[in-house]
Amino acid sequence: MYVYMGHMRFRDIQPYEDHFWEKxxxxxxxxxxxxxxxxxxxxxxxxxTINYSHLIIASGSKSNVFDWPGTHYExxxxxxxxxxxEALEKRTPIIKKAAIIGGGLIGxxxxxxxxxxxxxxHFLVREDRFWNxxxxxxxxxxxxxxxxxxxxxKMMYGAELHEIIGNGKEGVTSIKMKNGKxxxxxxVGLTVGVSPNIAFLKDSKIETERGIKVNEFLQTNIENIYAxxxxxxxxxxNGKRRPIEQVWYTGRMMGETIANSICGKxxxxxxxxxxxxxxxxxxEYQTYGWVFSKREENxxxxxxxxxxxxxMLHFVFEKDTLEFIGVNTYGVxxxxxxxxxxxxxxxxxxxxxxxxxxxxxxxxxxxxxxxxIIDTYNNQFNQSLTLNKKxxxxxxxxxxx
Numbered sequence: 442m443y444v445y446m447g448h449m450r451f452r453d454i455q456p457y458e459d460h461f462w463e464k465x466x467x468x469x470x471x472x473x474x475x476x477x478x479x480x481x482x483x484x485x486x487x488x489x490t491i492n493y494s495h496l497i498i499a500s501g502s503k504s505n506v507f508d509w510p511g512t513h514y515e516x517x518x519x520x521x522x523x524x525x526x527e528a529l530e531k532r533t534p535i536i537k538k539a540a541i542i543g544g545g546l547i548g549x550x551x552x553x554x555x556x557x558x559x560x561x562x563h564f565l566v567r568e569d570r571f572w573n574x575x576x577x578x579x580x581x582x583x584x585x586x587x588x589x590x591x592x593x594x595k596m597m598y599g600a601e602l603h604e605i606i607g608n609g610k611e612g613v614t615s616i617k618m619k620n621g622k623x624x625x626x627x628x629v630g631l632t633v634g635v636s637p638n639i640a641f642l643k644d645s646k647i648e649t650e651r652g653i654k655v656n657e658f659l660q661t662n663i664e665n666i667y668a669x670x671x672x673x674x675x676x677x678x679n680g681k682r683r684p685i686e687q688v689w690y691t692g693r694m695m696g697e698t699i700a701n702s703i704c705g706k707x708x709x710x711x712x713x714x715x716x717x718x719x720x721x722x723x724x725e726y727q728t729y730g731w732v733f734s735k736r737e738e739n740x741x742x743x744x745x746x747x748x749x750x751x752x753m754l755h756f757v758f759e760k761d762t763l764e765f766i767g768v769n770t771y772g773v774x775x776x777x778x779x780x781x782x783x784x785x786x787x788x789x790x791x792x793x794x795x796x797x798x799x800x801x802x803x804x805x806x807x808x809x810x811x812x813x814i815i816d817t818y819n820n821q822f823n824q825s826l827t828l829n830k831k832x833x834x835x836x837x838x839x840x841x842x
Contacts, residue, residue, distance in 0.1 A: 442550045445526060446557045477645040479663050495665050495703045498642075498653060499696075502635035502671040502687055504547075511605025515612030517629045520551050529554075529628075532612070536560050536627045540616050542602050543633030544571045546719050551630045552594055553722055563624060564588075565600040577734055579744050580769055583753050587724050605629055635687060637672040650674055652685045657709040659699050667702070669695035679712060681731055688717060714784045715767075716777060724751060729780040730767025732757050740766060743790070743821065745814040747772075754814060756790065763789040773810070774802035794818055795829040 443449045462469050476485040477496070484491045504519025506512050516536075518528050539555050541548045544566035552562045568574065570581035571588060588594050600618055607613040615625045637652035648654045648662040652674030659667045670692035671685070678684045686692075694712055701708035718727045732755060736742060743756040752772035758765050765788050768780065779800040783793060797811040815826050 442554050445554045474641050479646050498668040499670045500638045500672045503638040505634045505636055514607035517613050519631050520547050538626045539628040540626045541630040548632035563595040565597050567601050569598050584721055592722050639672055667699050669699055714781050727770045730784050732767040732769045743818055745817045758790040765790055765793050775800045776802050
């Protein structure tokens with residue numbers, strides 16, 4: 442998105458300089474895999490054959506495309522590959538209106554990109570709130586209000602795509618929704634999630650389901666073949682984590698894990714506590730632990746929203762023990778290492794709130810809000826907690842010394 446918006450050049454987002462690969466004895470081959478011949482430890486590519494001792498499949502994801510009529514027209518695309526960026530750049534000069542299908546993070550990025558080019562963006566969301574399948578109602582309401590208030594998006598809740606209309610010369614020209622209404626557009630962004638990119642394995646002996654099935658060592662049913670990243674599906678998920686983890690940092694961790702295994706030190710994948718971060722335009726979002734869209738029976742919640750600024754924190758904790766389970770935060774940066782430690786130590790909600798100052802990433806640039814959160818907790822649960830400022834600053838001084 443930052444390349445399209447002019448903030449960076451494509452070469453600026455490459456992970457390494459061009460000389461890195463040869464320097465580290467890594468050969469880059471630009472080709473397509475036609476077949477994995479596991480009995481012969483061999484890959485059949487479009488232009489050559491490669492033999493291997495170990496095979497690591499990191500084929501990523503592809504944008505979901507459902508059976509809507511008209512998805513073949515030019516101007517109907519996802520936003521995942523470099524080719525998607527190139528196709529979008531090519532079509533941009535003729536785009537006056539765009540429709541984005543699906544209310545997720547990729548859709549938000551595409552909307553932000555198009556708005557910087559003066560495109561009118563209509564965002565079709567099947568649910569009655571944005572990202573309500575992931576976020577609790579209060580959070581989804583907060584984000585939905587932010588999108589509508591600040592960024593000129595045409596949010597269309599409860600709207601579902603029925604058909605994409607176009608022709609061979611112009612490409613997409615309009616869409617028709619299930620309610621019968623039509624909308625003239627020159628771009629349809631399909632951002633209804635992604636799926637593991639594994640079609641090239643359909644004739645192989647590698648076991649697949651939604652993704653490539655792997656054990657805790659990221660090993661497939663074939664001993665010397667592994668899968669990592671978006672394409673991997675854990676046979677036994679780690680705790681509450683999903684079988685398929687399509688997050689950039691988990692792919693990196695899987696890469697580090699598999700490096701040990703192929704170098705003779707078999708290592709299980711242990712990703713630790715769940716966390717993630719994103720941006721809804723200029724509103725930052727972080728999550729640590731587990732905050733699901735629907736609360737479980739044993740869970741209680743504390744929601745604090747700043748009445749003056751776009752800031753909100755949503756805590757979830759055990760009803761009986763008060764053990765901290767997770768937090769969603771919006772407009773406030775919290776320290777990952779602090780919450781990771783608190784989750785490992787199984788700290789209770791009272792401890793979290795009394796020491797919350799220590800988790801604030803930018804305390805020098807923000808007016809303190811921690812006491813306001815404690816006041817909300819005290820009022821909601823008839824408590825009398827106070828902020829433990831002294832203990833926190835003593836820890837800072839001790840650490841500095």
